[in-house]
Amino acid sequence: MTKVKIVDMEKCIGCEACEKVCEFLNSKPRAKIIPTKDGVLVPITCLHCTAPVCVDVCPTGAVYKDAEGPVRFRRNRCTGCKLCVAACPFGIPDIDPAKGFMTKCDLCLERSRDNLPPACVELCPTGAMMYGEYEEVVGPSKSKAVGLLTGRRVIQRNPERKPEHAGD
């Protein structure tokens, strides 16, 4: 039961909800909206690699790959050596300026204990942040492309659909 989080760039509008809610919870955001050279706003956050280099270089085992999927860290083992910061191809691990230890996205470890998805996923207004079992998250994106090619799926935003909340 490995959990993944991916961003559907077809849906993302760069509203910064993920970045700002992460900043609210962790005082320094672990997801950041960065414009590409074409100006597309992309949320950059830990990709929780299958073979994470940050884990390989960590001399104390503070950074580890959780059985659940996410790359997480143990604060009490971290020496603040910054090897992980240099090793990550995306520059994701960060040093907490106040305490000097490493910090990164852990897909909301505290919340996962209560079986809750990460906060950025919960507050994403567009549904671009997807989280769940690999098949359940990646499946729809993959079949979307196939659907377009075979003509079984037509892009439609359902403008006529009445809100479910309607009433009174």
Next chain:
Amino acid sequence: MRFAFMCKKEKPDQRVNKRVAIIGAGPSGLAAAGYLACKGYGITLYERLPFPGGIMVFGIPESRIPRNRVLLGCKELEEIFDVEIKTSCKVAVDGVKILGDDFTKETVGLQKVVDEFDATVIATGTWNSRSLPAEGSSFKGIYSALEYLFRSKAHELGLMPEKEKIKLGSNVAVIGSGLVAVDAALEAVREGHSVKLISIENGLDAPSGSYEINRLKRRGVSHTERAVIRRVLGEGKVESIEVISVSAEVKGGVVLKMEQIPGTERIIDGVDNIIVGIGQIPTPPFGKDFQEIRTLRWGGIEVNGKFMSSKDKVFATGDVATGVSKVGRALQTGLKTATWVDRCLQGTA
């Protein structure tokens, strides 16, 4: 969107015997409501429009934010956390007019709400639009970008008959390059109009970002950059416009310096409508001469580091306190304000 993301999908065990009123059910109001509901407070949200969601439901096009995600989050607040969402109910000092007031069925005085609740949070946003700083700006055929988007959204939601939508002619000039202007331009293109975008910013320093401007261009929008409208020409109705090139210094989407270049005036003929999207103005629930809550020069509510206004028990959050921002920042200020409301009511602030 789970506004009550701070807790599980069940009512908190501990209830706090205190009630908080939140005026405005937009991103910041809903985020504050969700946080405080998780802490066990009794929450009443006042929303002057028929649905909660604010700008996410009544301004931002459906192609960007699907309203059902927003409305489902509101439904969870109501059904699981007993948040009372009073729609079509406006809280304001008498006589304050804001875009979309036609949908208000009931108005409650601000003081009455402040007296009734242990704390009041004002999250009314920025619903007024800056008007065109040009000669002839009162001509017929000139609309604000937000009003155009609002009416088309209200129609989409089945709240407004087709005839009350803004009807544009075939040639439309959209002024500005922020997200509101871009969305209005996209909507006009979608309706089949020929759109010209005119802005001080160029494609690279536009506040909406170069991607959005290029996307508009790909849809056939022509972009006149580094230019402003000097005069609107016509007989009481827009017929053509006179634009002038400018030299400008823009940083972070903000125009720092601007100068008109003499001799570059030119007239663009055959403009049927002008849509103005050059900035939003805060809409606190009181007028300019209301003394009890201090406002700043740009119209926003003055708050301290704890998001408290100058009036006892009254907080302000979201764009009405911080100025125009993206959805993310409004959500964050809503959450931060909620933490201070909680601490103040617990006596730990």
